[in-house]
Amino acid sequence: MTWLVRSAMCALYPRTEGLPGLEDCDVDGFLERFQRESPLLMWVGVLAGALVFHLTPVFTVFVPLPAFLLPVSLLDRHSSRIASSDWYLVRQAIFLVKFPCGLCWGEHPEVRRRLALAAYPQDPGTWRVD
Numbered sequence: 001m002t003w004l005v006r007s008a009m010c011a012l013y014p015r016t017e018g019l020p021g022l023e024d025c026d027v028d029g030f031l032e033r034f035q036r037e038s039p040l041l042m043w044v045g046v047l048a049g050a051l052v053f054h055l056t057p058v059f060t061v062f063v064p065l066p067a068f069l070l071p072v073s074l075l076d077r078h079s080s081r082i083a084s085s086d087w088y089l090v091r092q093a094i095f096l097v098k099f100p101c102g103l104c105w106g107e108h109p110e111v112r113r114r115l116a117l118a119a120y121p122q123d124p125g126t127w128r129v130d
Contacts, residue, residue: 001047002031007068008053009101011079012094018114022101025108034100049096056082056090 006027015021035043054067060081061074070078083098085091105111109119 004054005046005050005097006031008050008097011067011075012083012098013101013105014076020108020110022105025104025111027104030104045096046100049093052090052093053082053097
């Protein structure tokens with residue numbers, strides 16, 4: 001199921017000319033750490049949001065395919081439309097996916113350098129959820 005989350009996350013944070021995308025930010029390592037350290041309910045919410053993302057292109061771009069099978073142009077349009085849906089519950093489900101996206105993307109040293117921000121120091125590992 002992690003590949004569904006990864007696919008949705010990378011579609012929501014694509015690479016641009018000026019900034020790296022989520023696929024450039026060690027998303028696999030982040031997801032492994034996020035799944036291990038987050039509460040189960042949070043991880044289930046992220047999975048549910050990824051499922052909503054992948055199952056809704058029929059409503060946003062009118063193509064009856066899951067998002068991971070869409071061509072790049074339609075995937076970008078679907079990402080934009082689903083994230084700004086008029087349906088509050090759908091928008092919130094996508095937010096559950098975008099939340100870890102922002103954590104992963106925003107902590108990456110290259111992103112921080114391009115935004116003229118100092119890199120975060122190494123995680124001391126002194127706080128963990130059991």
